[in-house]
Amino acid sequence: MKARKGGRFRSSFKLKQKGIEVIGKWKTVEIDPNLFAEEEFRNIVCLEELTDYRQVSSSKVGKLKEKRKAESISEEGNEEEEEEPVISHKKKKKTKDLRSKTDKSDDTAAAEFDVPVDREAKCNEIIELVDDEDHGPVADSVSSAKDAPKKKKKKVAKNKASQAQEALLSVPTSKKVKNWTTEVLSASTDRKADVSAWKDLFVPEPVLQALSYLGFSAPTPIQALALPSAIRDNMDVLGAAETGSGKTLAFAIPMIHSVLQWQKSNSSTTRNDSVSKDSHQHHDETSWENEDEAEKLTHQQAEDSGDEDDASFTTGCVKVLENFEFDSDDKTHTVSSHKKTPLLGLVLTPTRELAVQVKHHIDAVAKFTGIKTAIIVGGMAAQKQERVLNRKPEIVIATPGRLWELVKERHPHLSNLRQLRCLVIDEADRMVEKGHFLELSQLLEILNDSQYNPQRQTFVFSATLTLVHQTPTRVLQKKNAKKMDKKTKLELLMEKIGIKGKPKVIDLTRKEATVETLTETRIHCNTNEKDYYLYYFLLQYPGRTMVFANSIDCVKRLSSLLTILNCDPLPLHANMHQKQRLKNLERFAERESCVLLTTDVAARGLDIPNVQHVIHYQVPRTSELYVHRSGRTARAANEGLSLLLIGPDDLINFRKIYKTLEKSEELPFFPVETKCMTSIKERMNLARQIEKAEFFNSRAKQHNSWLQQAAEALEIDLDDDMLMGKKKN
Known part of the structure; x- marks a missing residue:
């Protein structure tokens, strides 16, 4: 537990120095363990509260006593002294959320086009708009964009008690929309669907529960064909199906099943419901005997708290510990078994956005399993992603570039890639294209050497996996030239990826490759x-x-x-x-x-x-x-x-x-409709002139700024004809 004051982190375990002496014990707050699968609470070990404590009359507290009138007020003020910096941090976060919501609502209103149903009336409206207003709206749009006043942020103030209550009540509520996948995944959450159609596909029970919660009553064709071969027969799968056909769940469900099987065979108690209950019991029996050791731990947590998501916090008398790792030498801290959890599943995607989407789909169907996932992509802080890997997630979704960086740095959790149980290459034809993703070929060399896990499953999916280009005649006339067909393309793909056995090949694409709708x-x-x-x-x-x-x-x-x-x-x-x-x-x-x-x-x-x-x-x-x-x-x-x-x-x-x-x-x-085009061209031509002028002005400012800085450094005077926009050559 940490508290920030004056820009420094101070340990809250040394309670006597802060004027509070613990009389009772920290008590466990009973919360449904399944809720810890939610993204906001995925790293919380436990929630505890303290109600029985009294004031200590030390020298530091004596100075505070003189300024306060009553003992009750001093206790309340002392509690506020620790809580104040954390509350300010919360207010910032809430204000930021509020601002983003108002921006979204404003953006939504601005994005709607006022378009009548009658096309002919619309054409006349466009023509009148251009002729009557003499291009006013276009010119005004530029000035209004520059002159529009910025909205002030709304401040949200809440007292300590309401914040403590909100922290506990917020656990069972639905998550805030964080990305575009949430709308897809939460569309059917109001009613639980009948998932009897999934039971014949050997889907694990916790996944069936999640599918019912998501409203997925029946599998898609690619899922119905892939799941039995992957789960029951433990086969590799090469899947080609139209876009939007549910390929993500076709490899996500077998991967989750494989992780659950590993946990069962190794008696792993990581992130299961039983772990949550056991950890609460252990916390009731455990007390901090060495305050210096506790303070050292707090400072170590403070160094890791560079990101908002990783910071521990206090709310009233509730102690919340995040990213907490128990000492493995202490027998009472049995939760440390999660340190031994290896990386069991790896998903490789060509783009960062696709990696984010795949992670949220896997999290949705793994909601009731306790399986941890992590995303490793470029464009985000490498230190944060290293901390994410330190939590020992069973499944990692990554782009090849950033993953290869962390492999080269010998991150401990990526040292056992050869022992993966599941490897997924999404959009495989793009990933193994010649000249793309050099890091992927280096990763595949490591994954497919002689020490790789012989029981590893490999899943390869794409909408264009079996799409074959016609080989030009000039190429076929060369010696040893082969005509490319579906079988040859799949064989080459299997060789590059390292699939050694006979896989299950599923091709549901149409001849035209695009969907009928x-x-x-x-x-x-x-x-x-x-x-x-x-x-x-x-x-x-x-x-x-x-x-x-x-x-x-x-x-x-x-x-x-x-x-x-x-x-x-x-x-x-x-x-x-x-x-x-x-x-x-x-x-x-x-x-x-x-x-x-x-x-x-x-x-x-x-x-x-x-x-x-x-x-x-x-x-x-x-x-x-x-x-x-x-x-x-x-x-x-x-x-x-x-x-x-x-x-x-x-x-x-x-x-x-x-x-x-x-x-x-x-x-x-x-x-x-050609009658509209005359007005459309007038508006577009004017917009082009404005865009060209704005582009030239911005480029001139950059050029002139560079020249002026260089002139100041050399201590010389500039002539006006050297500046862009001042004088034409």
């Missing part, structure tokens, strides 16, 4: 006309729309243009900070009508609810990317629309995709 359309236009048709579509068809581009520069340019046109776009690309990327995904999932501008970093695997439209602003370079991009909509039997904007530069890629996917019919042309 997807409507595919196209528009042929010049490159400079793509902006017009994009803006036309967003005005005429509001809803959740993902716009894909091939480059980060294109995403940035479109983001500036659509911001000027009041479309309120959300960008997503690899150069953004990871927290901002996840925040934009969360906002996109919350708003009814919104635009997400993204590169192919969001093309694979992301299950964002109710995406109605996908626009390929630039035609993707490969057929796989086209299938995965289009798969962000029309998921789980819902309908969706995919629109290709095809310019002269995109024709080659379009023909390759069309040939590879073996489309039986030509893609229909998207209908465009």
